[in-house]
Amino acid sequence: MHWIDKIARLLLRRGKRHVVASGISVSGPIHIGHCNDVFIADGIRRAVGELSGKAEAFWYADDYDPMRRIPWPLNEKGLAEKYRQYLGMPYIDIPSPDPDYKNFVDYFARPFIESLRDFGVKVKIYSGAGIYRGGKMAGLIKTALEHADKIRAILNKYRLEPLPQDWLPYDAICEKCGRMATTRTFAWHDNCVNYKCEGCDYASGCGHEGEADYTKGEGKLTWRVEWPARWKLLKVTCEPFGKDHAVVGGSYDTGKIIAKHVFKYLAPYPVPYEWVSLRGSRMSSSKGVVFTPPQWLEIAEPELLRHFIFRSKSTKAKDFDPGLPLLDLYDEFDLVEQVYFGEVKTSDRREKQLKRIYELSQLRKPSKKPVQRVPFRFATVLTQVMRDEKHAIEVLASKNILTKPTRVDIKLAIHRLSCAGNWVSKYAPERLRFKVAEELPFEAVRCLTEKQKEGLAQLAADLSSREYTPVELHNHIYEVGKKIELKASELFKAVYLALLGRESGPRAGNFISALDKEFVISRFKKVISS
RNA sequence: GGGCCCGUAGCGCAGUCUGGCCAGCGCACCGGCCUUUUAAGCCGGGUGUCGCGGGUUCGAAUCCCGCCGGGCCCGCCA
Numbered sequence: 001m002h003w004i005d006k007i008a009r010l011l012l013r014r015g016k017r018h019v020v021a022s023g024i025s026v027s028g029p030i031h032i033g034h035c036n037d038v039f040i041a042d043g044i045r046r047a048v049g050e051l052s053g054k055a056e057a058f059w060y061a062d063d064y065d066p067m068r069r070i071p072w073p074l075n076e077k078g079l080a081e082k083y084r085q086y087l088g089m090p091y092i093d094i095p096s097p098d099p100d101y102k103n104f105v106d107y108f109a110r111p112f113i114e115s116l117r118d119f120g121v122k123v124k125i126y127s128g129a130g131i132y133r134g135g136k137m138a139g140l141i142k143t144a145l146e147h148a149d150k151i152r153a154i155l156n157k158y159r160l161e162p163l164p165q166d167w168l169p170y171d172a173i174c175e176k177c178g179r180m181a182t183t184r185t186f187a188w189h190d191n192c193v194n195y196k197c198e199g200c201d202y203a204s205g206c207g208h209e210g211e212a213d214y215t216k217g218e219g220k221l222t223w224r225v226e227w228p229a230r231w232k233l234l235k236v237t238c239e240p241f242g243k244d245h246a247v248v249g250g251s252y253d254t255g256k257i258i259a260k261h262v263f264k265y266l267a268p269y270p271v272p273y274e275w276v277s278l279r280g281s282r283m284s285s286s287k288g289v290v291f292t293p294p295q296w297l298e299i300a301e302p303e304l305l306r307h308f309i310f311r312s313k314s315t316k317a318k319d320f321d322p323g324l325p326l327l328d329l330y331d332e333f334d335l336v337e338q339v340y341f342g343e344v345k346t347s348d349r350r351e352k353q354l355k356r357i358y359e360l361s362q363l364r365k366p367s368k369k370p371v372q373r374v375p376f377r378f379a380t381v382l383t384q385v386m387r388d389e390k391h392a393i394e395v396l397a398s399k400n401i402l403t404k405p406t407r408v409d410i411k412l413a414i415h416r417l418s419c420a421g422n423w424v425s426k427y428a429p430e431r432l433r434f435k436v437a438e439e440l441p442f443e444a445v446r447c448l449t450e451k452q453k454e455g456l457a458q459l460a461a462d463l464s465s466r467e468y469t470p471v472e473l474h475n476h477i478y479e480v481g482k483k484i485e486l487k488a489s490e491l492f493k494a495v496y497l498a499l500l501g502r503e504s505g506p507r508a509g510n511f512i513s514a515l516d517k518e519f520v521i522s523r524f525k526k527v528i529s530s
Numbered sequence: 531g532g533g534c535c536c537g538u539a540g541c542g543c544a545g546u547c548u549g550g551c552c553a554g555c556g557c558a559c560c561g562g563c564c565u566u567u568u569a570a571g572c573c574g575g576g577u578g579u580c581g582c583g584g585g586u587u588c589g590a591a592u593c594c595c596g597c598c599g600g601g602c603c604c605g606c607c608a
């Protein structure tokens with residue numbers, strides 16, 4: 001059974017209605033590693049629903065935390081100076097570097113939130129700042145303040161250095177300088193928490209002493225208390241989270257205890273997950289080592305990222321490499337799809353697992369009919385020679401890659417071709433790139449022998465006298481070589497030199513078929529008369 | 531100091547929860563074929579002490595204990 005379904009079953013043993021939480025701190029560019037979080041939450045929501053439970057999922061933007069590091073690209077020269085002043089302030093109060101976005105949070109979170117729909121993820125969106133400023137957390141904050149001693153005792157069990165006697169689980173925003181990380185709270189009464197803006201290790205305080213109204217969002221609960229409060233507020237029953245929170249004595253452990261003893265709430269069923277690395281190294285918002293969902297959609301279908309996440313256990317570390325390894329991911333996805341549609345056989349057990357992975361990779365219910373796909377490796381060649389979409393579809397049909405394609409098949413093919421085009425220009429190694437020479441490459445064809453020219457002349461003549469399928473054409477090159485007693489490899493070389501200006505290229509039959517015939521004939525003729 | 535994950539074929543991995551067709555998949559590789567350059571196709575081939583050592587069991591990659599190696603997280607804040 002797939003791990004998503006195991007979790008769904010466990011949840012249903014606890015109850016019928018479920019709320020699956022996800023969310024991250026909006027501290028910089030949101031990358032595909034963060035997709036684990038929402039995709040898993042959404043996947044569980046889906047699985048619970050399929051098992052006739054009631055479930056919803058949400059994504060919560062932690063946008064009311066203080067900025068402790070300036071993220072890429074705001075830490076680049078010019079901008080860094082400007083953003084230094086905002087250290088310690090809540091993300092929501094920091095301006096956007098781009099006027100098209102409302103603020104720092106909008107700038108980083110909107111591209112992510114907007115892409116969620118493209119990935120078939122159906123989640124409610126919450127904003128921490130919205131929750132606090134809307135006063136929704138007021139009651140829970142009061143409870144936490146009333147139980148400050150109890151909370152402090154719980155946390156101290158897990159700390160080397162105990163919290164101060166007057167510690168409160170609340171971080172106030174300084175009304176004078178707007179910073180949150182710099183304040184120290186020490187007392188409270190009615191709706192207000194007293195603080196002094198003293199500074200912290202990465203930002204200095206302004207010295208102001210004041211009162212923050214916690215019912216109006218003039219501050220927030222400290223993380224280890226906020227998390228359980230949020231569970232209670234939003235009735236969370238299940239939540240995936242990264243391994244940093246999952247550590248013994250970490251925020252889940254203390255959150256569970258605080259939830260039970262302070263908020264009288266059963267902690268959600270935890271789903272810890274491993275992180276996604278990029279080309280072997282940890283993604284880092286501050287260094288700009290990130291790969292984002294919109295970047296993903298440029299080079300691959302959304303189903304592929306879902307496949308990437310659901311194909312292995314959540315606790316398994318995953319590495320993503322948009323270079324050549326992406327091709328393997330494509331092949332694997334296509335293979336799983338063929339297994340789903342019964343076109344490829346495997347063991348019963350494996351088949352069951354793969355079919356479920358395929359379902360989870362889909363944005364909606366899978367198609368009833370088998371889907372025709374253009375192998376991505378081939379798409380990377382076709383996209384470099386095709387004249388237009390119509391022509392590309394003709395080529396695909398002539399090669400039997402698409403047989404009687406439906407409108408959907410054609411749409412998928414065109415989409416994959418555009419992904420392939422983007423991939424070739426952005427991530428492919430040089431050797432997979434080629435460009436048809438627009439003008440006769442004089443330098444390159446100068447070294448051609450008379451025999452090679454004779455071969456090209458023959459090919460040109462044959463091309464104009466009849467139609468060839470790609471395979472026929474490929475074979476025909478060998479026939480021509482035999483006829484004029486020229487080694488096939490020499491003739492291939494001549495073909496590539498004439499068209500590309502280099503000695504090798506994509507498989508010749510495919511390649512020439514994908515080009516305009518008259519263009520090829522005239523190019524060959526030009527070579528002969530050069 | 532504590533915790534988590536990983537260790538299965540040359541490489542990447544599935545299988546471990548629920549012990550018994552679990553010795554598998556992809557790529558690579560080897561042999562053969564297509565007169566067939568190329569990250570093209572077809573047919574055939576598994577190349578393995580399942581990290582090591584114990585234990586439980588009729589039976590262990592799978593469960594338990596110990597150890598080794600690699601990676602990561604926490605021990606500030608989130």
